[in-house]
Amino acid sequence: GAVVSQHPSRVICKSGTSVKIECRSLDFQATTMFWYRQFPKQSLMLMATSNEGSKATYEQGVEKDKFLINHASLTLSTLTVTSAHPEDSSFYICSAGQGTNQPQHFGDGTRLSIL
């Protein structure tokens, strides 16, 4: 089945650090990738949608300069949290879609803790 690999699984770093999270589709080409954020005991909130080779579409309220998304190929999207602060601590989950009539496949998530 379709597998999405997300790396790293956990990051702990100091305030002001920039953190990059990778999302790879291992056995299929992902036309679209999605980035979600989940705070403790809450639901998933879509942050942005990215398509290979084009700029990401951000949801309302998500700072595009804060959360940089690059979708360089059909199998790789990256999310960079720039100058991270404690309030950016969260569980970040990516998903990848194969097309408009195909379900999304989720990565294992990245737990980001900013001290």
Add this chain to the structure above:
Amino acid sequence: ELKVEQNPLFLSMQEGKNYTIYCNYSTTSDRLYWYRQDPGKSLESLFVLLSNGAVKQEGRLMASLDTKARLSTLHITAAVHDLSATYFCAGDIIQGAQKLVFGQGTRLTINP
């Protein structure tokens, strides 16, 4: 704008009992999904419901979809402790790119 609401948000039940989680959505959704999330983990896909009247079953879980009522249900039969988790429903909108809108989640605790 699609909104998805689940109830109950918290559910504590005894093993062996049956219960239902409800998922209401506000506008037409192309598909309805159910996911399971264990603590500290990502989402595990349970069901994809594509059309009115769709019913899918896997073990002790059964999901159904009523598009006219804009309602999906996840029914748990003879619950066992291993089913303790948070369950999310999500609808999707195909507008250029498929976007999922999640419900709040139902935290299910099954007591021995």
